[in-house]
Amino acid sequence: MATRDLGENLLRLAVHASPSGILIVDAGGEIVFANEALLGMFDYELDELLGQPVEVLVPPVDVELHRKHREKFGARPVPRAMGRRESFGAVRKDGEEFSVEIGLRPTEVEGERMVVATIIDVTERRRIEERLRRYDEHLEELIEQRTQELREAQAQKEQVVERLIQSEKLAAIGTLVSGIGHEINNPLYMILGTAEALQDATDVDDCRQFGTEIIEHCRKISGTVTNLSRYARPGSMDNTQTVDLNDVVEAAIESVHRTKRSDEVDIVWTRQPVAEVPGRPDELQQALFNVIRNAVQASGEHGVIRIGLEERDDSVDVMVRDNGPGIPEEHRSKVFDPFFSTKGPDDGEGLGLYIVRQIVSRHGGDIQVTCGEGTTFTLRFPASPKTDRGETS
């Protein structure tokens, strides 16, 4: 579209219709033009501004500075665009100060240098920005406060967990001490009582019998102490062999069959092709023996014990399930504690499952107990690396 020669009236109309204030100042800083938006913004009539120094629109405190800036700009006039987010102070006729953003455009009119200033009132924008900034600060404070609360809650939680762990440990020590007291003081009492009887005995056969009983009780104490000290500390795992758990289970079942009450239960089991595990066969057999014997004791007459082997990714599980009444919820976390027992004196001193856990743990494995129909003990052992097994595809 060709440029049209718009009439002066039309241009004036456009300038006055602009929502931004437009001000034209001459080289000496006097106002030569102001549009309607500017007059409205500063609350002046046109004739009140024409011929006035532009500093009439500047707050008194900034007048000097503004004059210097204006002179500097006059020496090197370069256009300065709006929208640099840089605001200046301005003052209305009634003295009210407000913020403006100013664009400057040097120009020449009939050989005289002039500056066209475009001015917008950014008071509202500044207010919103200030509110946003405060809101931002408030949010940051809230976040900081919430983070602090979370940190404190986390620290408290850790303290509670630590206290729980400590109390669990103390409870375990309590069980241990109580067990040691029971398992040692009882046979000691029997030794004392038998020795007292020995003092009064006159018959040689009676004396021999009392002597035999004292030796038995001494052996019982010695066995308890040996069991406890043997498994209480982590043993060295040197000299491990590659073990087929099928052989271990078979040997353990054979040992269980030699104990009392084992003829009252059926032990159901078939060999399974599973990976071998690194370990000590005698210890593994002891662990399996204890678990199976425990299942026999839990099952009672006509009990059925099922033993299964299953290979997983890098481990082998041995599962021993009985059809007994199960373990009450409150006892499940304690069954592996030393001397924890709900059984009678003929069924061991309460070290069986404790020893199992110690053995499994020193083999790098894990033991779990679950109760559904009966009780299932699952012993998981890490399998030997595949290269050691000479695996074929």
Added chain:
Amino acid sequence: MKHQVLILDDEPDVRKVIRQQLSGTQFEVLEAAHAEQAMDLLRDYALFIDVIICDVRMPGISGVEAVSYIREAHPTKPIIVLTGHPDLDLAVDFMKSGVVDYIVKPVEKDKLVAAVEKAAAKHQTFDPHDV
């Protein structure tokens, strides 16, 4: 008739030792391996049982529960707790519940006999609950 002492302990060897220690004294011994058996004997021989010696750690009904049942049914029967595990809190609880003595194994014959004699002396000759 001799005084009767009821021993409640799950371990036959412990019962045997107590029997030995009380032999030759004025006391005769009745044995119970668990609380139910003790309650049966108390029901049948209430008039003749002067003292009860009770273990703490037993499978099934524990000594703590057993003492509570016996105290409820026979409040005046003296109970001596004989345990392998010395526990001050437990001892205090037992004494508060009316137990006459708390003895830790191993106990020598003289001490046990003295404790049983002392307990028997406390037993009233007539107990309305025992009739």
